[in-house]
Amino acid sequence: NAGVMQNPRHLVRRRGQEARLRCSPMKGHSHVYWYRQLPEEGLKFMVYLQKENIIDESGMPKERFSAEFPKEGPSILRIQQVVRGDSAAYFCASSSRLAGSGDTQYFGPGTRLTVL
Amino acid sequence: DQQVKQNSPSLSVQEGRISILNCDYTNSMFDYFLWYKKYPAEGPTFLISISSIKDKNEDGRFTVFLNKSAKHLSLHIVPSQPGDSAVYFCAASEVSEKLVFGKGTKLTVNP
Numbered sequence: 001n002a003g004v005m006q007n008p009r010h011l012v013r014r015r016g017q018e019a020r021l022r023c024s025p026m027k028g029h030s031h032v033y034w035y036r037q038l039p040e041e042g043l044k045f046m047v048y049l050q051k052e053n054i055i056d057e058s059g060m061p062k063e064r065f066s067a068e069f070p071k072e073g074p075s076i077l078r079i080q081q082v083v084r085g086d087s088a089a090y091f092c093a094s095s096s097r098l099a100g101s102g103d104t105q106y107f108g109p110g111t112r113l114t115v116l
Numbered sequence: 117d118q119q120v121k122q123n124s125p126s127l128s129v130q131e132g133r134i135s136i137l138n139c140d141y142t143n144s145m146f147d148y149f150l151w152y153k154k155y156p157a158e159g160p161t162f163l164i165s166i167s168s169i170k171d172k173n174e175d176g177r178f179t180v181f182l183n184k185s186a187k188h189l190s191l192h193i194v195p196s197q198p199g200d201s202a203v204y205f206c207a208a209s210e211v212s213e214k215l216v217f218g219k220g221t222k223l224t225v226n227p
Contacts, residue, residue: 004159006159033214033215035215035217040219041219042120042205042217042218042219042220043160043205043207043215043217044217045214045215045216048214056213056214058214059214091159091160093215103148103209103213104150104162104165105150105162105215106162107152107159107160107161107162108159109158109159110157110158110159112157
């Protein structure tokens with residue numbers, strides 16, 4: 001999927017554990033987005049980050065969820081004290097935000113989180 | 117409040133015929149629209165997009181039409197091929213903003 005890397009592809013956690021999902025954007029892209037897809041639903045926006053900055057976190061649950069995109073390394077979506085309702089597919093997308101063009105986001109393969 | 121709606125959960129067409137997938141939106145501030153194709157257990161793959169200043173964009177077998185007054189867009193695939201069978205998502209965004217997705221339409225192209 002256009003070079004966006006996500007790992008792990010599958011993650012199993014027990015209730016109360018922490019989940020860390022990683023995303024490396026396409027080469028040359030400095031904008032990262034996280035989306036969540038629940039069964040039989042479309043993708044829902046969670047958070048938008050640039051390097052070292054959270055631009056829009058309006059879709060993030062207020063508790064237990066956090067995201068970062070450090071100067072070096074991948075973007076991390078962290079879920080603390082996971083609950084069964086966190087089970088979903090989490091997708092990362094990246095874009096280049098070229099001036100004057102539409103913002104096409106390219107998606108990674110996703111991380112499927114299962115909470116037991 | 118669902119801002120992007122794909123009212124047909126599924127669509128079945130014969131190989132070689134045209135597939136038409138529809139999408140409606142409510143937010144008049146949306147100015148960029150995209151279609152993604154998704155296979156099970158994979159991420160969405162970008163297909164085609166259209167800016168609100170246009171009413172049509174074509175790329176090979178795929179054409180997207182935008183009717184701003186009706187807040188409606190459609191994706192035409194012609195001719196349809198069995199490999200086109202997947203879930204298709206319509207998405208929309210305001211300038212430099214997050215994508216808002218519909219719930220998807222599952223397309224089945226029968227040989």
